Amino acid sequence: MKVLLINAGIDNKEGEPIIEGNRTRPLFPMLALPYLAAYTPPHIDVQIYDEAHGLLEHIIDADLVGISGMTMHARRMYQLADEYRQLGMPVVLGGIHVTYMNQEASEHADAVVQGEAEQLWPLLLEDFQKGELKKCYHAAIAPDLHNVPHPRLDLVAGIAYRPPNGFLNSVMSTRGCPHNCNFCCVTKMFGRKLRLRPIDQVIEEILTLPQKTPVFFNDDNLIGNTKYAKELFRALLPYRKRWGSQMSLKIAEDDELLKLAARSGCASVFLGIESMNRNNIVAINKKSVNNVDHYMDAVRKIHDVGIEIIGSFIVGLDDDDDGVFEDIYDFVDKSKIEVPLVGILTPFPGTDIYYQFEKQGRIIDTNWNKYNLAHTVFRPNKMTPEHLDIKYNELIKHLNRLRFRNDIIRFSIS
Ligand code: SF4
Missing domain, CATH: 3.20.20.70 (Aldolase class I)
Incomplete structure (x- = not known):
């Protein structure tokens, strides 16, 4: 089984900074998806595409697609989700915007995750493999930080976060x-x-x-x-x-x-x-x-x-x-x-x-x-x-x- 995780970017001119030189690209990777990858069982192949430094321009085949982002990325998240679902690939949406706008998000997703997703993630993957994916997963309890695995920074270690563009x-x-x-x-x-x-x-x-x-x-x-x-x-x-x-x-x-x-x-x-x-x-x-x-x-x-x-x-x-x-x-x-x-x-x-x-x-x-x-x-x-x-x-x-x-x-x- 192959899982693709996408950190969504911004999809059009409206979202770009008004002022030249106003830096919007992150210096450091967001850790949400590297953590999800770390919580993915080892028999599942997982890949991360981070759009912070360039939009995904081709479809990557996967059995399940997870997309995350903040409010400014929401429209891009929905655009990607719609494209992947049209091609028959199920999509899970998560992140801070989805947590608070879950009804809006669920129109574009097979499942939405509210709250901190890490500890729900293996359960969600298990449900998916059994053909029992639920429409909504809610992290009721904030996960304890003892013994968290190291985030899979190796999966976002491309040129984007290397000096001088950023730090991994x-x-x-x-x-x-x-x-x-x-x-x-x-x-x-x-x-x-x-x-x-x-x-x-x-x-x-x-x-x-x-x-x-x-x-x-x-x-x-x-x-x-x-x-x-x-x-x-x-x-x-x-x-x-x-x-x-x-x-x-x-x-x-x-x-x-x-x-x-x-x-x-x-x-x-x-x-x-x-x-x-x-x-x-x-x-x-x-x-x-x-x-x-x-x-x-x-x-x-x-x-x-x-x-x-x-x-x-x-x-x-x-x-x-x-x-x-x-x-x-x-x-x-x-x-x-x-x-x-x-x-x-x-x-x-x-x-x-x-x-x-x-x-x-x-x-x-x-x-x-x-x-x-x-x-x-x-x-x-x-x-x-x-x-x-x-x-x-x-x-x-x-x-x-x-x-x-x-x-x-x-x-x-x-
Ligand atoms: S709530 Fe905490 S993290 Fe948020 S702006 Fe205030 S001091 Fe900063």
Whole structure:
């Protein structure tokens, strides 16, 4: 039996970035499908096609096709699913969008999977082989992270994730996030109670990866549990790795944690700064994480230990007026964060903001191709959607001129 897993890309011009040079290709592979491949029984032949770096242009024969992606990939997922089903190949759809839009997805699939698919996957394959595939599989319990197999990165190890295009060394150590920002579906999808992978197993996996390239921790908030994070950083010390990850601004509030991160090889962090406006921070439910008055100090502390910052900002929040664009520009200019990433607020299905906007009748576009943070798909509170698009594009152009370096992450090779 042969299983084909496809990580869907984006299918047409509508989904492309508006601004030239606005990088949308991932630097690191998504781990969902490499994990599914690892959970596939050895007697089944499994292949992964990752469209992040080019759309699949020919049909690959398989007995069963699994397709995953996020909201911005949904239309491509459905297009691929329809094509494969027309050729008689059954299709299973999964991923974060499918989890929350399962009725829509099930029109294009023989089966849909809601939630974290890994531990359901062998069961689903067994059902399929018995001719008893169900229409819907729901992962009721978040899988435990003890003894998870190593993701099959060898199946996505093509040119796409080799330097300088990207890095293959993607590792997961935790899942979930203790916070619950209203624009983010991490907590809804993966839980608020952080699940921790045993540190010896994380280190063991890192040591199996190519040693000359840096490691990216694919966690949503690596410091969600500071005790665990400190232990992980201590365990990394002897190996002199260079690494990066997403984490919250709380890294700057704990000197021991910050210094340990730097000493253990942290070269770059992705931080959700989101907004310079206190009302917005309260409204998005991030006031326990982000203190607007401490931003500049936090950036200075992180820079002082030699860590570079990819700072993420959102425009179009409810208290944003025309001043937001200048505020972000000024902050980036003064703080000298290395890579500013700005996105338009996007109500992804599954997030609190999606249900809020839906109830308020503020969602004006459900073309999922446009749910890529570069298009206004809702009615903003203090400006028109058209104005937000125009000002966003101007801001990106200005920031691109301001960028201090061309490379996204300066990982030095250990
Ligand atoms: S801190 Fe980050 S990962 Fe956690 S809920 Fe907020 S945006 Fe999502």
